[in-house]
Amino acid sequence: MIEYTSYLKSINWCYMLKEEPKFYVFKENDPIGVSGFRYISEISTNEVLNSDVTYNKKISIFSKDKFKCVVPGCGFVATRLIKARHKNGQIRYFPFSNNLKLITLDHIIPKFYGGTNEQENFQSMCKRCNNIKGNLPISLEELSFLIKLEKKEVIEKVKEFQKYQDRLKNG
Numbered sequence: 001m002i003e004y005t006s007y008l009k010s011i012n013w014c015y016m017l018k019e020e021p022k023f024y025v026f027k028e029n030d031p032i033g034v035s036g037f038r039y040i041s042e043i044s045t046n047e048v049l050n051s052d053v054t055y056n057k058k059i060s061i062f063s064k065d066k067f068k069c070v071v072p073g074c075g076f077v078a079t080r081l082i083k084a085r086h087k088n089g090q091i092r093y094f095p096f097s098n099n100l101k102l103i104t105l106d107h108i109i110p111k112f113y114g115g116t117n118e119q120e121n122f123q124s125m126c127k128r129c130n131n132i133k134g135n136l137p138i139s140l141e142e143l144s145f146l147i148k149l150e151k152k153e154v155i156e157k158v159k160e161f162q163k164y165q166d167r168l169k170n171g
């Protein structure tokens, strides 16, 4: 049985070989890669979408977006909803993609620009897209454009702009 961390490493090889990573089967109490959390059980996100169970506020936001990254052309989808227990007893749900990457919540209007923590101001976004968006007040189409460029200088420009924003914020 392959270990979780070595599995994650093997995924990079799959990409280089253009192979689909295998479905990782967790056993109860396995670490899931989120600090302190261990595996209890899981269901597919399709099952979540087809059931009436409401898990919590976060999961409802992901459900609204069908567990997909909202950036046009990204294609990231979280397919596994993993239930896990923290060592302090807390139980949480984590939506992972097939290759065990977490989907994140993005503030539609960045907090920097007065965006709130209301449910309506959140959308599902993969980590890669969310990192590139950062605090930028841009539309999904503009973000999609930036990501497709994938040029070093674009990323540098984005970082520069974020630093500029931080300076504004911190006076």
Ligand SMILES: [Zn+2]
Residues within 6 Å of the ligand: 069, 070, 071, 074, 075, 076, 125, 126, 127, 128, 129, 130
């Ligand atoms: Zn994405």
